[in-house]
Amino acid sequence: MAARSVGLLARSPLCAQSRTPVRLAAVRLLSGAGPVAADIGREEQLPGGGETGSEDKTPKKRFSEVQEERREQAQRTVLIHCPHKFSxxxxxKYLSQHGPINNHFFYESLVGDQLDTLLKELQLTEENVRLRYLTCSLIEDVAAAYFPDCTVRPFGSSVNTFGKLGCDLDMFLDLDEIGKRSTPKTVGNFLLEFQVKNVPSERIATQKILSVIGECLDHFGPGCVGVQKILNARCPLVRFSHQASGFQCDLTTNNRIALKSSELLYLYGALDSRVRALVFSVRCWARAHSLTSSIPGAWITNFSLTMMVIFFLQRRSPPILPTLESLKALASAEDKCVIEGNNCTFVRDLNKIQPSRNTEPLELLLKEFFEYFGNFAFNKNSINIRQGREQNKPDSSPLHIQNPFETSLNISRNVSQSQLQKFVDLARESAWLLQQDGEGGPAPAPRQPWGLAALLLPSVRDSRSLSKKQNRRPASERIKSLLESIKEHSPDSPTATDGKRTMSTHT
Structure with a gap:
């Protein structure tokens, strides 16, 4: 049974104003029979969990503004476990005796796979986003015992608006801001500083820092179980499960480019409501046909698929999304950003970017996406969202997608020729199926799937391997079985019973 939770958004008086690192973590995570999360403070709606396609006329917030507001909100939040059937x-009423509660939400631990084909079902809910920031804030309390004034920020799918329910929580331990934000403590004529002792390289320093934090989480982190220190990976990390929230977490440090990439995707997703809808549809299609997998291998990744969608939308006439170079041209002095010698500059104020004049409907874009990449010259051209145009491949990899910031890297180097060919074949077949639904195509028979539903069925080649008994089943039943299979066997989150989620406010 999934455990129920409520969110109370506020720090005082439910928890102390002082930020004593380890003790505060215990205060803000109160144990009981089942979870409750709550925020006591502003009832401001933040991006990340809203309805898709809704037009918001208010000025759009920068990525950094959303990050700071989410962190502040998390620091004013407590997570409380309560019995499942408790009123x-x-x-x-009991909690209100200890102070005013301006906002709260009850939720069920989202430990089950809640994958669905519709964007409203796939995207992270407002409660789930809040819970991710709260979890980062709790881990930050633990890390602050060793690194006062450090910050733990979520990045990747948790914040770039392309994450789905059940996705992992990627966290970044930011130590670079310590010297900028904290006031040095002086004792007489002496200056007190916190620093890492001399080590041979920055990588070794990163490994030592994560090793210490990993030990602390393993022995003292409230609700942190299954701690693994994966320090010899290309990007060292600490992996663990956070029981109270139900998230599988990866903690890294010295990974600022990944945070910048999250900001770029957030910007692209906010520029046009069609972007996220198209990305989620393509990802769902790829997952249904086993083009993607959570297991490392020769498969195409979700990040690569997202880059392909962005590139495709840059190639429309007129373009739906601007190139990274044009975003760089709009940048001001405050937007300048260079990380490890890589120019990561682009405009961060979304209100400075002119909206696209392209009005193509989403169903047309989906069909055109499959047609475009079904006939793309992968053998000689690479995908580059900086320029927004096809370029000659610099190497012999079957699929070459340039990293937007570390331009010498190919983010799809792992993809094999056979997997790329499978993608091309399925893209052509999907374009043909969608074409049948367009003008001039035959009308679908009663109960016959069409549109996106038809794309989730086994392909023509795969259908040949099905038994005759399976093929005699109504198409609607085959779609239902397929969706249930995706829900039950998706490796993105552990199998569990889904629970209802309710949202209410109290002022």
Whole structure:
């Protein structure tokens, strides 16, 4: 049974104003029979969990502004476990005796696979996003015992608006801002500083820092279980499960380019409502046909698929998305960013970017996406969102997608020729199926799947391997079985019973 939780958004008076690192972590995570999360403070709606396609006329917020507001919100939040069948009204009345509760939410631990084909079902909910920032804030409390004034920031799918329910929580331990934000403590004529002792390389320093934090989480981190220190990876990390929130977490440090990439995707997703809808549809299609996998291998990754969608939308006439170079041209002095010698500069104020004049409907874009890449010259051309145009491949990799910031890297170097060919074949077949639904195509028979539903069925080649008994089943039943299979066997999150989620406010 999934455990229930409630979110109370506020720090005082439910928790102390002082930021004593380890003790505060215990105060803000109160153990009981089942979870409750709550925020006591502003009832401001933040990006990341809203309805898709809704037009918001208010000025759009920068990525950094959303990050800071989410962190502040998390620091004013407590996560409380409560019995599963406990009265919500009575529980809130009891908590109100200790101080005002301006906002709260009850939720079920999202430990089950809640994959679905619709964007509204796939995207992270507002409650789930809040819970991710709260989890980072709790880990930050633990890390602050060794590195005062450090920050732990979520990055990747948790913040770039392309994450789905059940995705891992990627966290970045940021130590670079310590010297800029904290006031040095002086004792007489002496200056007190916190620094890492001399080590042979920055990589070794990173490994030592993560090793210490990993030990602390393993022995003292509230709700942190299954801690693994994976320090010899290309990007060293600490992996663990956070029981109270139900998230599988990866903690890294010295990974600022990944955070910048998250900001870039956030910007692209906010520029046009069609972007996220198209990305989620393509990802769902790829997952249904086993083009992607959570297991490392020769498969195409979700990040690569997202880059392909962005590139495709840059190639429309008129373009739906601007190139990275044009975003760089709009940047001001405050936007300048160079990380490890890589120019990561682009405009961060979304209101400075002119909206696209392209009005093509989403169903047309989906068909055109499959047609475009079904006939793309992968043998000689690479995908580059900086320039937004096809370029000659610099190497012999079957699929070459340039990293937007570390331009010498190919983010799809792992993809094999056979997997790329499978992608091309399925793209052509999907374009043909969507074409049948367009003008001039035959009308679908009663109960016959069409549109995206038809794309989730086994391909023509795969259908030949099905038994005759399976093929005699109604198409609607085959689609239902396929979706249930995706839900039950998706490796993105552990199998569990899904629970209802409710949202209410109290002022």
């Amino acid at each position: 919500e009204k009575k529980f809130l």
